[in-house]
Amino acid sequence: MKHDIFRFLEEPREMPARVPLALRTAGDWNELYGGFGPSEAEHQADRCLDCGNPYCEAKCPVHNYIPNWLKLVQEGRVHEAAALCHETNPLPEMCGRVCPQDRLCEGACTLEDGFGAVTIGAVEKYIVDTAFAQGWRPDLSKVVATGRRVAVIGAGPAGLACADRLVRAGIGAVVFDRYEQIGGLLQFGIPSFKLDKAVIARRREVLEGMGVTFRLGVEVGRDVALAALLEDFDAVFLGTGAYRYTDGGLAGQDLPGVLPALPFLVHNGRIVTGGDTWGRPIAGWEDTLTLPKLAGKRVVVLGGGDTGMDCVRSAIRLAAASVTCAYRRDEANMPGSAREVANAREEGVRFLFNRQPLAIEADAAGHAAGVRMIETRLGEPDANGRRAAVPVAGSESTLEADVVIIAFGFSPVVPAWLDPHGIEAQGTGNGRIRVGGERRLPYQTAHDRVFAGGDAVRGADLVVTAVQEGRDAAASIARMLRRQAGGEIARSALDAI
Template sequence: MSKKTPFEFLDTARRMPERVPLSLRKQGDWSELYGRFDGGDAKHQAGRCLDCGNPYCSWGCPLHNRIPQWLELAREGRIHEAAALCHETNPLPEICGRVCPQDRLCEGSCTLNDGFGAVTIGAVEKYIVDSALADGWRPDLAAVTATGKRVAVVGAGPAGLSCADRLARAGIAATVFDRYESIGGLLQFGIPSFKLERTVMATRHGILEGMGVEFRLGVEVGRDVGFDALLADYDAVFLGLGSYRYTDGGLPGQDLRNVLPALPFLVQNGRIVIGDDTQGRAIAGWEDEIALPELRGRHVVVLGGGDTGMDCVRSAVRLGAASVRCVYRRNEANMPGSAREVANAREEGVEFLFNRQPLALLGDGAVSAVRVAETRLGEADARGRQRAEIVPGSESELPADVVIISFGFQPDPPAWLSTHGIAQHDNGRIRVTGGKGDGGLPFQTTHPRVFAGGDGVRGADLVVTAAYEGREAAKGIAQLLLA
């Protein structure tokens, strides 16, 4: 490989992999939007890295990935070494490379953002790991010695999978329980396939099994197996339960026909897309599966501007909606959804109505309109976000055949947590210690042998933060069991 020049970023522009053509997306193509770099592209894009003395990208990544080092290995074509280095900090690198909002994290911190365009960190991460795995590379646990310790992991989402990965690397046998028949949590049944194809999860399932992780799928803890039994049979337990109680906003008219909550809409649609109805069980909290109305040729309004909202609008485009509008109560700069996803949605024809507060859903039997009012930004709230204040006399009606409500999620802790002395915050998030001077181990709950992480601890957040907490909790468990 040629010697690296510090000014490659001047000769090579930032470029993402090719995307599925817009016309196909609008005709209902559900395949992953971004393709994969070929080897030459990946080397050139990786070679744009300045290798700053202080890698801001690594600080911007919740996992503190060793980004400049694996970019350099990719530039040199040393893909197996790069994949091994990716896995040192990230248990799910090919997944994060696909779904992280990089513009807010690693790439948002890249020095080249200063007018040149950030290094395409996520796309190179995906390239490295996909290529190595396709080439037969697998994590090497040959030097790991079994400790004889056993841990039950409840939840096969990114938090649980990351914890299981790190436990296996520490020689601790992990058994992962999930109520669904497939691993991945929201990666499997929430995030649409145009962001993450299901084959990616199937490959990761095989890798984890190859590392010795055991899966007990289709088993709900608290129903099919008691939490008491886990405490009796295992040395410790990790809880990666996720966050599934949805916020409906309490809008008048939300019981009208064709008003849908976001996650059941995405889940049901996702199953139809992949022709899979084998999951068998409704999502926790929504015991009845929803009947999906026909979206083709209809006017769809999505309420909410987060990642889930972006997945809803872009799914509606692929389902052939005549128009898709996204209503958000603050301005674009305050939108929680990734800027890249917003740009993709806009390109796919989604209209964004910023500074609009939904007041009521109108209709006779079925929804026919959304009453909205304009907003302006006022005082900052406790989290520093400016409140959206309604502008008096600004009400109007938006025609709508289908309304999808995407206002976010809160944890919905099962009753057996409290029964076993596992304390929660008022909003249902499981309490954990940070391990930094507060007397506890990382991500230890108020039960000394139970640890927790991911959305069940943070509230609805990101795959990468769930992976971080699963990874760190495994360290806490190892400290407890192997001290």
Template structure:
């Protein structure tokens, strides 16, 4: 065990793992942007932690990860113990270490973020779990004897996978159903490989299978298996169905050729990148198997400033677009996406047009321009965000060969849930909050993730899947899983 210097943060600056060179990204390199820390680098960065008496980083994380504790274990080189501690609160730590907006959450809350540079929490988390798995670490289930209870999980996205992990740790057999042929949901088919390499998901699939989780992939509930059969055959059901229905801005001209919805664009391009250009299936009214236009040398405009929009603009750069513009109706400070993702996009050549409201798409047959108007921020809306108000007489046109619409997504629950006593809100979100955490109006059915709260972060879906499993364990076993907050 090495002795920690109290003022390591003064001697060592914040550092991130080396990145793929800019020119390679512009030339179409789809590998993960950030590399991996070596052992010494990880120890040095972990050693910058102040081990605050009130760990703001932990409170800034929806999972309330025990960040100072596993940073100290990493600094001491106790990687297996660090990985086990990571997994106590986070069923998918190596994934969150890659895709979480740490700048808005744990690192944004770090005491050192004000003047010295936050501890590189996400990159150390990624190092811990990658290193432990490479050494053969697997979750210890010796204290989880089989209960004989069985749960069906609908959806192999982050909420469903997190729920399966926690059920396995409670001795409850989990079977995961998903219409796609790979686990991950939009982790696999929506998030570009420059943020999350698919081998990471394949590895997590193996870990979960080793824990006894069964997968029924390529099986869609409502088509290949009925909801009623799940209710009949299993002791409980968890719905982690995500949000796939795009937010329709109802822009005039959005039916023009080369106007693409963000999700099918990302899904289909992701399939091509990983060499799996197979026939897709319909997603909420759009076809996820679409004919992608050649973006080389073309002008691309992306409408929307969230993380999906950032995935689109950065993908367009790698696909050889001559110019990529991102149009967002508020200012940069109010963008919902990660500031780090915005910085990466800007470095790669994306032009941001803030305070612009799209009004219409123009063209004859194919899109040729986007009509926009300038905006100013007005009074806050119901959520406290200031509304974007159009400035009269400020209209202009942006030339565009391809337009990608990334206004966000809403839940689109499958038909027939009401027939099983599962109520939904007016906006389509599944209603939860009965006697147990994430229990629906059908006491045998639980739900969590984007299908409950609307499109949100991966880490919040993981948190809801994890906590729903605690409710299921209470229902089935009369037991309470260890609290993680």
């Protein structure tokens, strides 16, 4: 197809077809967006202006070569486009599905101002899904084994990205994870309507074909000691994620009928995929929590981030009688993706903005019955530049609820089994692992042979930022191993990352 620089004038922005609203509200857990066919993908890719200074690429945390692989799609060269996608992103088919493109690449697209951004995420998904379906796999035929091995702790996006880059450099990667499937929150935290779990299973098959080994259901610190891993491996990467939910300190938050977002999403994800059933305690969670059935219940979700959107949209599919999202700032200041908010609203979620929860109230039986709230107005910016939510005196009210889900965010915890090795948090009360510093490689901890990245270092963030840190940490590991070997690991191996 010949590229027409003015294609965007006659070809409007289009997304793949979506699951009909009636099916979504009736409990359909399939991915909301379908996929492009070759013609649709080529036409949407052809809308790209091929800017001399591609803002989309600059805004992407992994700096994907977006205009380049869009051009390859225009020319029907899908396998080459897939190879180019993987040069910068070890998990492109997942980022194409779950990245908030409206805040990243597409939000920075030159056409976004008046013409509609190029549908970058949907094309990225098309490239990798199509290439995999046609049998394409990453080519490691020229990789030379170094004889070195790295233990990767955590099979979430940071750990998977690190393992991918290590094996491309000829370094063996063995990934340990306490859960029974790979993916971390990709598998257990993100609902199937955003990320089909078959996509994760296929990525596991691809990684194993590349030489990555997985040891699942193995918890470091319980089943195997870090000291043993340091004895058996040349280096260790920590991609332990962020699983501690932010405690809002609300009175009544321990009442029956109140759930933290993560165990709700984890357990429900297992139920949807056939890995668990209703009425049983949530496996792997510290407390004995049981997921209540939401059918016919009034559900209130506290928090306006992407996790909150996952919760409200899951509750809709679980046949809740009503679903309300309460957030303490206005819609313009919501941290969640605008596209996810729009999807939630379309599916019937009610939004209450400028509402700050004060307490969860109980009924006569001691069960959650509502959330006492106060209205807010936006005040002066806080230390991070965000305008503070200031309570309005005399504006308290109670929102009735049968189930309350708390989605205030998550933070990491430095595992106690790191203490004997001198690996510590970045500061007092901060659960993020300290990395870098003087005479340290990027992502290198206080222990020379232990590296860390992703949410464990950054705090809860996007999948794509975890991918970027896992990828870049692998480059530091390769550099460290090359130094130790006195040049034995060839520079070409490092360049492969």
